[in-house]
Amino acid sequence: LAKTTQPISMDSYEGQEVNITCSHNNIATNDYITWYQQFPSQGPRFIIQGYKTKVTNEVASLFIPADRKSSTLSLPRVSLSDTAVYYCLVGDPLYNQGGKLIFGQGTELSVKP
Amino acid sequence: NAGVTQTPKFQVLKTGQSMTLQCAQDMNHEYMSWYRQDPGMGLRLIHYSVGAGITDQGEVPNGYNVSRSTTEDFPLRLLSAAPSQTSVYFCASGRPTGTNTEAFFGQGTRLTVV
Numbered sequence: 001l002a003k004t005t006q007p008i009s010m011d012s013y014e015g016q017e018v019n020i021t022c023s024h025n026n027i028a029t030n031d032y033i034t035w036y037q038q039f040p041s042q043g044p045r046f047i048i049q050g051y052k053t054k055v056t057n058e059v060a061s062l063f064i065p066a067d068r069k070s071s072t073l074s075l076p077r078v079s080l081s082d083t084a085v086y087y088c089l090v091g092d093p094l095y096n097q098g099g100k101l102i103f104g105q106g107t108e109l110s111v112k113p
Numbered sequence: 114n115a116g117v118t119q120t121p122k123f124q125v126l127k128t129g130q131s132m133t134l135q136c137a138q139d140m141n142h143e144y145m146s147w148y149r150q151d152p153g154m155g156l157r158l159i160h161y162s163v164g165a166g167i168t169d170q171g172e173v174p175n176g177y178n179v180s181r182s183t184t185e186d187f188p189l190r191l192l193s194a195a196p197s198q199t200s201v202y203f204c205a206s207g208r209p210t211g212t213n214t215e216a217f218f219g220q221g222t223r224l225t226v227v
Contacts, residue, residue: 034215042221043205046217087155100158100171101158102172103155103156103158
């Protein structure tokens, strides 16, 4: 399973766009990139998953360059409620489906008024 | 659907006691797993299961047992609780699909061993 590296913490203000980058130099051909969000005292929640280029849903966008050695989670116009820890996971989707998730340290995002 | 349900939400144990953390899901998911999260840390995988009757060890399995007799339930047993097992425990479930491969987590069990 590929190791991931993310910033430990980030600060932002309401209304700004936040980009959190994750490095995964040893990503394998079959690996997907998945991001989870965790609020205090809650279990993680799936945000977005992608394999290459760009994926967008109602919550976020995920940008993956051609070499796939990094990825960027983009949160548009954050609000106070986006304050959470964000985890980047890399692995075979067979295991990503709740079978064998390997979490790193995560990025603690703090959104200020 | 209730999703993933964990019981109890809070538990205090004395060192050496045993107990079982319950996890149930009503989504007919094949995959289930247990994680622990210590303060300021990410989640660490304890045990996981890819189907009834099949379990395997994760990153930190020592001191914990699991079994998967049904698709719905995946209990985690602490054999002889130690203070080092004080943590928040999360259960998750998921199923193998081609897309939208997300895992669903329970609300957690906060365990304190004194």
